[in-house]
Amino acid sequence: MNSARQKFILDSLRESAETKQRIADRLVGEISRAIDLVKEALGTGHKVLLCGNGGSAADAQHLATEMVIRLNPSVKRPGLPAIALTTDTSTLTAGANDIGYDNVFARAVEALGNKGDVLIGISTSGRSESVNRAFKAAGNKGLKTIAFLGKDGGVSKDLADCVLIVPSDDTQRIQEGHITIGHIIFQQVEQELFG
Numbered sequence: 001m002n003s004a005r006q007k008f009i010l011d012s013l014r015e016s017a018e019t020k021q022r023i024a025d026r027l028v029g030e031i032s033r034a035i036d037l038v039k040e041a042l043g044t045g046h047k048v049l050l051c052g053n054g055g056s057a058a059d060a061q062h063l064a065t066e067m068v069i070r071l072n073p074s075v076k077r078p079g080l081p082a083i084a085l086t087t088d089t090s091t092l093t094a095g096a097n098d099i100g101y102d103n104v105f106a107r108a109v110e111a112l113g114n115k116g117d118v119l120i121g122i123s124t125s126g127r128s129e130s131v132n133r134a135f136k137a138a139g140n141k142g143l144k145t146i147a148f149l150g151k152d153g154g155v156s157k158d159l160a161d162c163v164l165i166v167p168s169d170d171t172q173r174i175q176e177g178h179i180t181i182g183h184i185i186f187q188q189v190e191q192e193l194f195g
Helices: 003-026 028-043 055-068 089-098 101-112 129-141 171-194
Strands: 048-052 082-084 118-122 144-150 162-166
Touching: 003 171, 028 048, 028 118, 028 144, 028 162, 028 171, 048 055, 048 101, 048 129, 055 082, 055 118, 055 171, 089 101, 101 129, 118 129, 129 144, 144 171, 162 171
Parallel strands: 048 082, 048 118, 118 144, 144 162
Antiparallel strands: none
């Protein structure tokens, strides 16, 4: 293996580990708050909606699947209601065509969200208009909102009830942090409700 490649691999792994250490140093309280919000919603028969764009759309789908299926195989539980608003191509493309892409998640929240539900919006920059409009729609309907963000938190940091800003400016490290935080939240909710 050439030395430049080896250095890149090692630097990337160190950066990822350092980002997670900063999450541990700064976000434990807000992660615990997010656990409480999700647990309260699911424990009272409500659901979790998730949205994001690009890699964050994939993260929304990944995390919704963890709730519907399971995280810890030793915890025997029913499926939990979580919906990634990023997976219905007919709704996404009709919305983009008919009402503008910036409105697609807000419209889905309007249609599917109820008071007592939780919306998790994922944006590495906090500047995604489609996610920010979803936060506003959720607030209007009485949903609790959790923002998975990065960089300086952008506009999103002022729109959510619980704000989790991964302390990094690197999109890859932020996305890695989002999945780690999501796994922690959902695994602890699973454990507290059914473990």
